[in-house]
Amino acid sequence: MSGPIYYGAELVRRVLTWQLVNDAVEEALKAVAAQSRNAPQLPYVVSQPMRSVTIAGTERSQLLFTMPAYVGNYRLTAAGAAGDAGNATRSTLACKLVTSFRGNQELQPPLPSIAANILLFNAGTGEIDAIMSGTDITTWRTAAASVVATKYLYFGRFNAAISELPIKVAIIGCGTQGEIHAVAMCSNFKVEQLLLYNRTATRAQQLADKLRKMTNLQHTPEIIVCNSARDAVRDANVICVATFSREPLFNACDLGSKRGLHINAVGAGEVAFGEVATDVYQQSEVFVDSLANAEHELKGFPVCIAGEVGNVINKDYKPEPTSMTLFQSMGMASEDACVAEAVRSALLTIDS
Ligand SMILES: NC(=O)C1=CN([C@@H]2O[C@H](COP(=O)(O)OP(=O)(O)OC[C@H]3O[C@@H](n4cnc5c(N)ncnc54)[C@H](O)[C@@H]3O)[C@@H](O)[C@H]2O)C=CC1
Numbered sequence: 001m002s003g004p005i006y007y008g009a010e011l012v013r014r015v016l017t018w019q020l021v022n023d024a025v026e027e028a029l030k031a032v033a034a035q036s037r038n039a040p041q042l043p044y045v046v047s048q049p050m051r052s053v054t055i056a057g058t059e060r061s062q063l064l065f066t067m068p069a070y071v072g073n074y075r076l077t078a079a080g081a082a083g084d085a086g087n088a089t090r091s092t093l094a095c096k097l098v099t100s101f102r103g104n105q106e107l108q109p110p111l112p113s114i115a116a117n118i119l120l121f122n123a124g125t126g127e128i129d130a131i132m133s134g135t136d137i138t139t140w141r142t143a144a145a146s147v148v149a150t151k152y153l154y155f156g157r158f159n160a161a162i163s164e165l166p167i168k169v170a171i172i173g174c175g176t177q178g179e180i181h182a183v184a185m186c187s188n189f190k191v192e193q194l195l196l197y198n199r200t201a202t203r204a205q206q207l208a209d210k211l212r213k214m215t216n217l218q219h220t221p222e223i224i225v226c227n228s229a230r231d232a233v234r235d236a237n238v239i240c241v242a243t244f245s246r247e248p249l250f251n252a253c254d255l256g257s258k259r260g261l262h263i264n265a266v267g268a269g270e271v272a273f274g275e276v277a278t279d280v281y282q283q284s285e286v287f288v289d290s291l292a293n294a295e296h297e298l299k300g301f302p303v304c305i306a307g308e309v310g311n312v313i314n315k316d317y318k319p320e321p322t323s324m325t326l327f328q329s330m331g332m333a334s335e336d337a338c339v340a341e342a343v344r345s346a347l348l349t350i351d352s
Pocket residue numbers: 100102105113114138142173174175176177178198199200203242243244245246247266267268269270329330331332
Protein backbone atom coordinates (compact mmCIF):
# COMPACT_ATOMS: atom_id res chain seq x y z
CA MET A 1 0.00 0.00 0.00
CA SER A 2 1.34 3.43 -0.95
CA GLY A 3 -0.30 5.41 1.88
CA PRO A 4 -3.59 7.27 2.15
CA ILE A 5 -4.88 9.56 -0.60
CA TYR A 6 -5.59 13.10 0.59
CA TYR A 7 -8.78 14.80 -0.58
CA GLY A 8 -8.49 18.52 0.18
CA ALA A 9 -11.32 21.00 0.69
CA GLU A 10 -11.31 22.23 -2.93
CA LEU A 11 -11.85 18.72 -4.28
CA VAL A 12 -14.58 17.94 -1.75
CA ARG A 13 -16.42 21.17 -2.64
CA ARG A 14 -16.45 20.22 -6.32
CA VAL A 15 -18.93 17.39 -5.72
CA LEU A 16 -21.02 18.56 -2.77
CA THR A 17 -24.65 18.86 -3.86
CA TRP A 18 -27.82 18.73 -1.80
CA GLN A 19 -28.97 15.58 -3.54
CA LEU A 20 -25.73 13.78 -2.73
CA VAL A 21 -25.53 14.93 0.90
CA ASN A 22 -29.25 14.59 1.70
CA ASP A 23 -29.37 11.03 0.36
CA ALA A 24 -26.26 9.93 2.27
CA VAL A 25 -27.50 11.54 5.50
CA GLU A 26 -30.98 10.02 5.10
CA GLU A 27 -29.37 6.60 4.64
CA ALA A 28 -27.24 7.12 7.79
CA LEU A 29 -30.28 8.17 9.83
CA LYS A 30 -32.21 5.11 8.63
CA ALA A 31 -29.30 2.77 9.35
CA VAL A 32 -28.79 4.06 12.90
CA ALA A 33 -32.52 3.82 13.66
CA ALA A 34 -32.75 0.29 12.23
CA GLN A 35 -29.83 -0.76 14.42
CA SER A 36 -31.18 0.77 17.61
CA ARG A 37 -34.70 -0.65 17.08
CA ASN A 38 -33.22 -4.03 16.14
CA ALA A 39 -35.02 -4.24 12.78
CA PRO A 40 -33.74 -7.50 11.24
CA GLN A 41 -35.80 -6.94 8.05
CA LEU A 42 -33.49 -4.00 7.23
CA PRO A 43 -30.00 -4.82 5.95
CA TYR A 44 -27.92 -2.28 7.85
CA VAL A 45 -25.13 -3.06 10.29
CA VAL A 46 -23.98 -0.09 12.35
CA SER A 47 -21.40 0.47 15.04
CA GLN A 48 -21.31 4.04 16.29
CA PRO A 49 -19.57 4.29 19.66
CA MET A 50 -19.90 7.47 21.72
CA ARG A 51 -17.63 10.24 20.48
CA SER A 52 -14.79 11.18 22.81
CA VAL A 53 -14.38 14.80 23.85
CA THR A 54 -10.96 16.19 24.72
CA ILE A 55 -10.97 19.61 26.37
CA ALA A 56 -8.03 21.64 25.07
CA GLY A 57 -7.40 23.87 28.10
CA THR A 58 -9.38 24.66 31.20
CA GLU A 59 -12.76 25.53 29.66
CA ARG A 60 -15.12 23.74 27.30
CA SER A 61 -14.70 26.42 24.64
CA GLN A 62 -11.90 24.49 22.88
CA LEU A 63 -12.76 20.87 22.15
CA LEU A 64 -11.51 17.97 20.07
CA PHE A 65 -14.02 15.21 19.24
CA THR A 66 -13.16 11.80 17.80
CA MET A 67 -16.14 10.34 15.96
CA PRO A 68 -15.74 6.75 14.71
CA ALA A 69 -18.39 4.78 12.80
CA TYR A 70 -18.89 1.63 10.80
CA VAL A 71 -21.95 1.63 8.53
CA GLY A 72 -22.46 -1.68 6.71
CA ASN A 73 -24.82 -2.74 3.90
CA TYR A 74 -26.16 0.66 2.96
CA ARG A 75 -26.80 2.19 -0.47
CA LEU A 76 -25.79 5.45 -2.05
CA THR A 77 -28.55 6.33 -4.44
CA ALA A 78 -27.66 9.90 -5.40
CA ALA A 79 -25.10 11.38 -7.75
CA GLY A 80 -22.25 10.03 -5.64
CA ALA A 81 -22.99 6.53 -6.83
CA ALA A 82 -23.28 6.95 -10.56
CA GLY A 83 -24.47 4.14 -12.80
CA ASP A 84 -24.55 0.62 -11.44
CA ALA A 85 -22.73 1.66 -8.29
CA GLY A 86 -26.05 3.10 -7.08
CA ASN A 87 -27.47 -0.38 -6.72
CA ALA A 88 -24.54 -1.90 -4.88
CA THR A 89 -24.43 -2.04 -1.10
CA ARG A 90 -21.58 -0.25 0.65
CA SER A 91 -19.78 -0.68 3.93
CA THR A 92 -17.75 2.19 5.31
CA LEU A 93 -15.37 2.40 8.24
CA ALA A 94 -14.45 5.98 9.09
CA CYS A 95 -13.40 8.26 11.90
CA LYS A 96 -13.87 12.02 11.97
CA LEU A 97 -11.55 14.23 14.00
CA VAL A 98 -13.28 17.54 14.60
CA THR A 99 -12.42 20.58 16.69
CA SER A 100 -14.83 23.16 18.08
CA PHE A 101 -12.95 26.35 19.00
CA ARG A 102 -15.64 28.93 19.49
CA GLY A 103 -13.22 31.89 19.81
CA ASN A 104 -12.05 31.39 16.21
CA GLN A 105 -14.67 33.79 14.86
CA GLU A 106 -13.03 36.60 16.86
CA LEU A 107 -9.59 36.04 15.24
CA GLN A 108 -8.35 38.38 12.49
CA PRO A 109 -9.00 37.00 9.94
CA PRO A 110 -11.73 34.81 11.48
CA LEU A 111 -11.45 31.03 11.21
CA PRO A 112 -14.34 28.54 11.25
CA SER A 113 -15.36 27.49 14.78
CA ILE A 114 -15.67 23.88 13.61
CA ALA A 115 -12.87 22.22 11.59
CA ALA A 116 -12.67 18.55 10.64
CA ASN A 117 -10.86 15.77 8.81
CA ILE A 118 -12.29 12.33 8.07
CA LEU A 119 -10.19 9.16 7.91
CA LEU A 120 -11.59 6.50 5.56
CA PHE A 121 -10.43 2.91 6.10
CA ASN A 122 -10.62 -0.18 3.94
CA ALA A 123 -13.55 -1.98 5.59
CA GLY A 124 -12.06 -5.36 4.61
CA THR A 125 -8.46 -4.92 5.80
CA GLY A 126 -8.58 -2.00 8.21
CA GLU A 127 -5.87 -0.17 6.29
CA ILE A 128 -6.27 3.59 5.94
CA ASP A 129 -7.29 4.47 2.37
CA ALA A 130 -7.92 8.19 2.49
CA ILE A 131 -7.92 11.35 4.56
CA MET A 132 -10.59 13.80 3.51
CA SER A 133 -11.09 17.40 4.52
CA GLY A 134 -14.25 17.25 6.62
CA THR A 135 -15.06 20.86 7.45
CA ASP A 136 -17.48 21.40 4.55
CA ILE A 137 -18.85 17.89 4.97
CA THR A 138 -19.66 18.70 8.61
CA THR A 139 -21.30 21.97 7.62
CA TRP A 140 -23.37 20.44 4.81
CA ARG A 141 -24.32 17.19 6.50
CA THR A 142 -25.58 19.04 9.58
CA ALA A 143 -27.88 21.16 7.42
CA ALA A 144 -28.86 18.07 5.43
CA ALA A 145 -29.92 16.33 8.67
CA SER A 146 -32.19 19.33 9.35
CA VAL A 147 -33.52 19.15 5.77
CA VAL A 148 -34.33 15.44 6.16
CA ALA A 149 -35.94 16.04 9.58
CA THR A 150 -37.99 18.92 8.13
CA LYS A 151 -39.01 16.82 5.13
CA TYR A 152 -40.41 14.00 7.26
CA LEU A 153 -41.51 15.80 10.43
CA TYR A 154 -42.93 18.99 8.88
CA PHE A 155 -43.85 18.23 5.26
CA GLY A 156 -44.60 14.56 6.00
CA ARG A 157 -47.71 15.57 7.97
CA PHE A 158 -49.41 17.19 4.96
CA ASN A 159 -50.71 15.50 1.84
CA ALA A 160 -49.41 18.20 -0.51
CA ALA A 161 -46.14 17.82 -2.40
CA ILE A 162 -43.15 19.53 -0.78
CA SER A 163 -42.68 21.76 -3.80
CA GLU A 164 -46.22 23.14 -3.45
CA LEU A 165 -46.24 24.19 0.20
CA PRO A 166 -44.70 27.62 0.87
CA ILE A 167 -43.03 28.05 4.26
CA LYS A 168 -41.60 30.82 6.42
CA VAL A 169 -38.23 29.90 7.87
CA ALA A 170 -36.52 31.54 10.88
CA ILE A 171 -32.74 31.28 11.24
CA ILE A 172 -31.49 32.05 14.75
CA GLY A 173 -27.70 32.43 14.72
CA CYS A 174 -26.13 33.54 11.44
CA GLY A 175 -22.70 31.88 11.67
CA THR A 176 -21.51 28.98 9.50
CA GLN A 177 -24.45 26.77 10.43
CA GLY A 178 -27.00 29.59 10.16
CA GLU A 179 -25.78 30.37 6.65
CA ILE A 180 -25.79 26.78 5.41
CA HIS A 181 -29.23 26.20 6.95
CA ALA A 182 -30.57 29.27 5.11
CA VAL A 183 -29.09 27.99 1.85
CA ALA A 184 -30.27 24.43 2.47
CA MET A 185 -33.84 25.47 3.27
CA CYS A 186 -34.04 27.70 0.15
CA SER A 187 -32.48 24.97 -2.02
CA ASN A 188 -34.77 22.17 -0.88
CA PHE A 189 -38.09 23.84 -0.04
CA LYS A 190 -40.34 26.61 -1.29
CA VAL A 191 -39.29 29.27 1.23
CA GLU A 192 -41.39 32.41 0.80
CA GLN A 193 -39.93 34.33 3.73
CA LEU A 194 -36.59 33.98 5.53
CA LEU A 195 -36.37 35.64 8.94
CA LEU A 196 -32.80 36.14 10.17
CA TYR A 197 -31.65 36.91 13.71
CA ASN A 198 -28.14 37.09 15.13
CA ARG A 199 -26.88 38.44 18.49
CA THR A 200 -24.60 40.82 16.55
CA ALA A 201 -27.05 42.38 14.10
CA THR A 202 -24.42 43.19 11.42
CA ARG A 203 -23.82 39.48 10.95
CA ALA A 204 -27.49 38.87 10.12
CA GLN A 205 -27.41 41.85 7.74
CA GLN A 206 -24.26 40.49 6.04
CA LEU A 207 -25.91 37.11 5.59
CA ALA A 208 -29.04 38.76 4.15
CA ASP A 209 -26.88 40.69 1.63
CA LYS A 210 -24.97 37.52 0.70
CA LEU A 211 -28.16 35.47 0.22
CA ARG A 212 -29.74 38.19 -1.94
CA LYS A 213 -26.77 37.95 -4.30
CA MET A 214 -26.87 34.15 -4.58
CA THR A 215 -28.12 33.04 -7.97
CA ASN A 216 -28.12 29.29 -7.36
CA LEU A 217 -30.96 29.10 -4.80
CA GLN A 218 -33.99 27.21 -6.02
CA HIS A 219 -36.28 29.68 -4.28
CA THR A 220 -35.50 33.34 -3.63
CA PRO A 221 -37.49 34.39 -0.59
CA GLU A 222 -38.24 37.75 0.93
CA ILE A 223 -35.41 38.18 3.47
CA ILE A 224 -36.08 40.05 6.71
CA VAL A 225 -33.44 40.88 9.34
CA CYS A 226 -35.14 40.77 12.75
CA ASN A 227 -34.30 42.70 15.93
CA SER A 228 -34.98 39.75 18.21
CA ALA A 229 -35.26 35.99 18.09
CA ARG A 230 -38.87 36.46 19.23
CA ASP A 231 -39.65 38.55 16.11
CA ALA A 232 -38.02 35.94 13.90
CA VAL A 233 -39.90 32.91 15.26
CA ARG A 234 -43.39 34.40 15.74
CA ASP A 235 -44.86 33.43 12.34
CA ALA A 236 -42.33 30.86 11.15
CA ASN A 237 -43.30 27.32 10.11
CA VAL A 238 -39.74 26.05 10.38
CA ILE A 239 -37.14 27.36 12.87
CA CYS A 240 -33.42 26.55 12.69
CA VAL A 241 -31.38 27.54 15.73
CA ALA A 242 -27.59 27.21 15.62
CA THR A 243 -25.60 29.22 18.17
CA PHE A 244 -23.31 28.56 21.13
CA SER A 245 -25.87 30.03 23.55
CA ARG A 246 -26.55 28.21 26.79
CA GLU A 247 -29.46 30.58 27.52
CA PRO A 248 -32.84 30.10 25.81
CA LEU A 249 -33.19 32.38 22.81
CA PHE A 250 -36.97 31.97 22.60
CA ASN A 251 -39.71 30.34 24.63
CA ALA A 252 -43.13 28.87 23.94
CA CYS A 253 -45.11 32.10 24.24
CA ASP A 254 -42.83 33.70 21.60
CA LEU A 255 -44.07 31.21 19.03
CA GLY A 256 -47.36 33.00 18.34
CA SER A 257 -50.61 31.30 17.45
CA LYS A 258 -50.92 27.51 17.19
CA ARG A 259 -49.97 26.18 13.79
CA GLY A 260 -47.87 23.46 12.23
CA LEU A 261 -44.32 24.10 13.39
CA HIS A 262 -41.02 22.28 13.21
CA ILE A 263 -37.80 23.28 15.00
CA ASN A 264 -34.27 22.13 14.15
CA ALA A 265 -32.18 22.69 17.32
CA VAL A 266 -28.64 22.34 16.05
CA GLY A 267 -26.31 24.30 18.26
CA ALA A 268 -24.79 24.14 21.71
CA GLY A 269 -24.86 20.37 21.28
CA GLU A 270 -21.56 19.67 22.89
CA VAL A 271 -22.49 21.25 26.20
CA ALA A 272 -26.25 21.41 26.50
CA PHE A 273 -29.60 21.97 24.85
CA GLY A 274 -29.84 25.48 26.20
CA GLU A 275 -30.73 27.49 23.10
CA VAL A 276 -34.40 26.55 23.27
CA ALA A 277 -36.51 27.07 26.42
CA THR A 278 -37.77 24.08 28.41
CA ASP A 279 -41.42 24.95 27.73
CA VAL A 280 -40.79 24.64 23.97
CA TYR A 281 -39.42 21.13 24.50
CA GLN A 282 -42.38 20.33 26.76
CA GLN A 283 -44.88 21.33 24.08
CA SER A 284 -43.07 19.49 21.26
CA GLU A 285 -42.71 15.96 20.02
CA VAL A 286 -38.94 15.63 20.23
CA PHE A 287 -36.84 13.51 17.87
CA VAL A 288 -33.08 12.95 17.81
CA ASP A 289 -30.57 11.57 15.32
CA SER A 290 -29.38 8.85 17.73
CA LEU A 291 -31.04 7.70 20.96
CA ALA A 292 -27.80 6.09 22.15
CA ASN A 293 -25.95 9.39 21.73
CA ALA A 294 -28.81 11.27 23.39
CA GLU A 295 -28.62 9.05 26.48
CA HIS A 296 -24.96 9.88 26.80
CA GLU A 297 -24.87 13.53 25.69
CA LEU A 298 -28.24 14.95 26.74
CA LYS A 299 -28.06 14.29 30.48
CA GLY A 300 -30.88 16.18 32.22
CA PHE A 301 -32.87 16.61 28.99
CA PRO A 302 -36.24 18.10 30.04
CA VAL A 303 -38.62 15.72 28.19
CA CYS A 304 -39.06 12.18 26.93
CA ILE A 305 -37.71 11.70 23.45
CA ALA A 306 -40.34 10.43 20.99
CA GLY A 307 -37.81 8.62 18.80
CA GLU A 308 -35.17 8.84 16.11
CA VAL A 309 -35.65 10.68 12.82
CA GLY A 310 -34.54 7.52 11.00
CA ASN A 311 -37.40 5.65 12.59
CA VAL A 312 -39.89 8.23 11.33
CA ILE A 313 -38.52 7.54 7.84
CA ASN A 314 -38.44 3.75 8.22
CA LYS A 315 -41.91 3.56 9.74
CA ASP A 316 -43.58 6.38 7.88
CA TYR A 317 -44.87 8.10 11.04
CA LYS A 318 -46.96 11.24 10.41
CA PRO A 319 -47.23 14.02 13.03
CA GLU A 320 -50.56 15.87 13.28
CA PRO A 321 -50.75 18.89 10.92
CA THR A 322 -50.83 21.44 13.76
CA SER A 323 -48.35 19.76 16.05
CA MET A 324 -44.98 21.14 17.06
CA THR A 325 -42.04 18.84 16.35
CA LEU A 326 -38.43 19.41 17.35
CA PHE A 327 -35.32 17.75 15.98
CA GLN A 328 -32.52 17.85 18.56
CA SER A 329 -29.50 17.45 16.32
CA MET A 330 -26.26 16.27 17.90
CA GLY A 331 -24.43 15.17 14.76
CA MET A 332 -23.49 11.57 14.07
CA ALA A 333 -20.29 9.91 12.87
CA SER A 334 -22.41 7.69 10.59
CA GLU A 335 -23.54 10.77 8.67
CA ASP A 336 -19.91 11.79 8.16
CA ALA A 337 -18.97 8.25 7.06
CA CYS A 338 -21.79 7.99 4.48
CA VAL A 339 -21.25 11.50 3.10
CA ALA A 340 -17.46 11.02 2.87
CA GLU A 341 -18.07 7.76 0.98
CA ALA A 342 -20.49 9.52 -1.38
CA VAL A 343 -17.94 12.30 -1.97
CA ARG A 344 -15.17 9.77 -2.71
CA SER A 345 -17.49 7.90 -5.04
CA ALA A 346 -18.45 11.09 -6.89
CA LEU A 347 -14.80 12.12 -7.25
CA LEU A 348 -13.92 8.71 -8.65
CA THR A 349 -16.80 9.05 -11.14
CA ILE A 350 -15.68 12.45 -12.45
CA ASP A 351 -12.03 11.34 -12.63
CA SER A 352 -12.74 8.22 -14.65
N1 LIG B 1 -25.62 19.26 15.53
C1 LIG B 1 -24.54 19.16 14.78
O1 LIG B 1 -24.33 18.18 14.06
C2 LIG B 1 -23.55 20.29 14.75
C3 LIG B 1 -23.72 21.33 15.60
N2 LIG B 1 -22.88 22.40 15.55
C4 LIG B 1 -23.14 23.47 16.52
O2 LIG B 1 -23.77 24.55 15.85
C5 LIG B 1 -23.50 25.76 16.57
C6 LIG B 1 -23.05 26.85 15.61
O3 LIG B 1 -21.85 26.44 14.95
P1 LIG B 1 -21.21 27.36 13.81
O4 LIG B 1 -22.29 27.99 13.03
O5 LIG B 1 -20.17 26.54 13.15
O6 LIG B 1 -20.51 28.48 14.71
P2 LIG B 1 -20.21 30.01 14.32
O7 LIG B 1 -19.21 30.50 15.30
O8 LIG B 1 -19.92 30.11 12.87
O9 LIG B 1 -21.59 30.73 14.57
C7 LIG B 1 -22.15 30.83 15.85
C8 LIG B 1 -23.22 31.90 15.84
O10 LIG B 1 -23.86 31.89 17.10
C9 LIG B 1 -23.92 33.19 17.64
N3 LIG B 1 -23.74 33.06 19.10
C10 LIG B 1 -22.68 32.56 19.74
N4 LIG B 1 -22.89 32.56 21.06
C11 LIG B 1 -24.12 33.09 21.24
C12 LIG B 1 -24.90 33.37 22.38
N5 LIG B 1 -24.43 33.14 23.61
N6 LIG B 1 -26.14 33.89 22.20
C13 LIG B 1 -26.62 34.13 20.95
N7 LIG B 1 -25.91 33.90 19.84
C14 LIG B 1 -24.67 33.40 19.99
C15 LIG B 1 -22.79 33.98 17.01
O11 LIG B 1 -23.14 35.33 16.89
C16 LIG B 1 -22.64 33.30 15.65
O12 LIG B 1 -23.36 33.98 14.66
C17 LIG B 1 -22.46 25.38 17.64
O13 LIG B 1 -23.12 25.19 18.87
C18 LIG B 1 -21.89 24.07 17.14
O14 LIG B 1 -21.39 23.25 18.17
C19 LIG B 1 -21.90 22.50 14.62
C20 LIG B 1 -21.68 21.46 13.73
C21 LIG B 1 -22.46 20.26 13.77
